[in-house]
Amino acid sequence: MNSSCFSGKTAVVTGAGGTLCSAVAKELARQGARVALLGRTLASLEGVAAEIRTAGGTALPVACDVVDAAAVERARATVTRELGACHFLINGAGGNQPDAVTTLTEFSPSELAADKPAGTRGFFDLNLARFDDVVRINTLGTVIPCQVFGREMAALGRGSILNFASMNSYRPLTRVPAYAMAKAGVVNFTQWLAVYLAPAGIRVNGVAPGFFVNERSKKILLTPEGGLTARGQNVMGHTPLKRFGEANELLGAVCWLLDDDRAGFVTGVTLPVDGGFLASSGI
Ligand SMILES: NC(=O)c1ccc[n+]([C@@H]2O[C@H](COP(=O)([O-])OP(=O)(O)OC[C@H]3O[C@@H](n4cnc5c(N)ncnc54)[C@H](OP(=O)(O)O)[C@@H]3O)[C@@H](O)[C@H]2O)c1
Numbered sequence: 001m002n003s004s005c006f007s008g009k010t011a012v013v014t015g016a017g018g019t020l021c022s023a024v025a026k027e028l029a030r031q032g033a034r035v036a037l038l039g040r041t042l043a044s045l046e047g048v049a050a051e052i053r054t055a056g057g058t059a060l061p062v063a064c065d066v067v068d069a070a071a072v073e074r075a076r077a078t079v080t081r082e083l084g085a086c087h088f089l090i091n092g093a094g095g096n097q098p099d100a101v102t103t104l105t106e107f108s109p110s111e112l113a114a115d116k117p118a119g120t121r122g123f124f125d126l127n128l129a130r131f132d133d134v135v136r137i138n139t140l141g142t143v144i145p146c147q148v149f150g151r152e153m154a155a156l157g158r159g160s161i162l163n164f165a166s167m168n169s170y171r172p173l174t175r176v177p178a179y180a181m182a183k184a185g186v187v188n189f190t191q192w193l194a195v196y197l198a199p200a201g202i203r204v205n206g207v208a209p210g211f212f213v214n215e216r217s218k219k220i221l222l223t224p225e226g227g228l229t230a231r232g233q234n235v236m237g238h239t240p241l242k243r244f245g246e247a248n249e250l251l252g253a254v255c256w257l258l259d260d261d262r263a264g265f266v267t268g269v270t271l272p273v274d275g276g277f278l279a280s281s282g283i
Pocket residue numbers: 014015016017018019020021038039040041042044064065066067091092093094095096137141164165166167208209210211212213214215216217
């Protein structure tokens with residue numbers, strides 16, 4: 001266990017059962033933080049907690065839907081009682097849903113036809129309830145924990161918040177309008193909250209991961225044989241480092257942004273960790 005700015009402090013990680021934030025939670029615990037793991041599926045949180053405890057760290061899994069403000073407040077009370085007041089909040093919960101994704105990359109007159117091919121989903125067919133779900137998890141699912149845990153941080157006059165944006169925050173990818181709109185909002189909200197909470201001694205930053213394979217994107221980017229789908233090839237064509245990211249390649253950026261000593265004058269930024277994707281025009 002290292003001595004670091006995280007030693008003996010409480011970190012709350014939402015989406016901690018997932019691909020990227022399980023790695024974040026394990027790293028913060030390795031550096032001495034007591035880590036609360038939030039997500040809806042207790043079993044996946046318990047798996048991460050077991051790994052942390054086996055390595056000698058402290059972890060508390062708490063099942064919680066981050067778009068349910070009352071549930072997040074209950075989670076905060078449990079975390080504060082068991083681990084102490086939150087010092088670091090990492091808002092990793094987020095993602096997309098198939099029903100909020102178009103099958104078309106651009107308008108086709110065929111989507112207006114009564115006899116269009118089964119399974120065709122253009123913009124005009126999108127289910128607004130699913131669209132709303134995706135916007136809510138990626139926006140309110142960040143805002144609510146900032147409100148609940150941020151209030152506690154503000155009362156203590158310290159803290160550091162890290163939000164998860166995306167390449168979609170800068171320019172929307174085709175097919176994912178709800179996710180893109182929501183992740184653009186995350187960057188904007190990160191700036192807004194950084195300005196608002198500066199007098200409270202709280203810094204607010206973000207990371208924007210490029211393409212890291214997770215359970216959902218695996219089906220979109222990779223063939224069953226492990227090759228690249230057409231979309232996967234497209235991503236690779238725009239990624240100068242010519243590979244997908246590994247979760248542990250986010251950890252330097254995450255830990256640095258959270259660190260009050262090394263990044264104490266950094267607030268309101270979102271740092272891309274993307275293998276060069278944003279820099280590349282693809283031409
Ligand atoms: N992987 C990438 O390439 C990539 C790229 C850009 C941005 N991101 C963003 O980075 C973050 C982490 O991504 P990831 O790849 O690790 O995704 P992931 O493996 O799907 O993990 C996301 C986690 O969020 C949790 N979650 C979803 N909805 C929730 C809710 N309403 N309340 C509480 N927890 C919820 C999920 O757990 P439950 O379903 O059990 O609740 C899941 O464990 C996300 O915000 C994602 O949008 C990822």
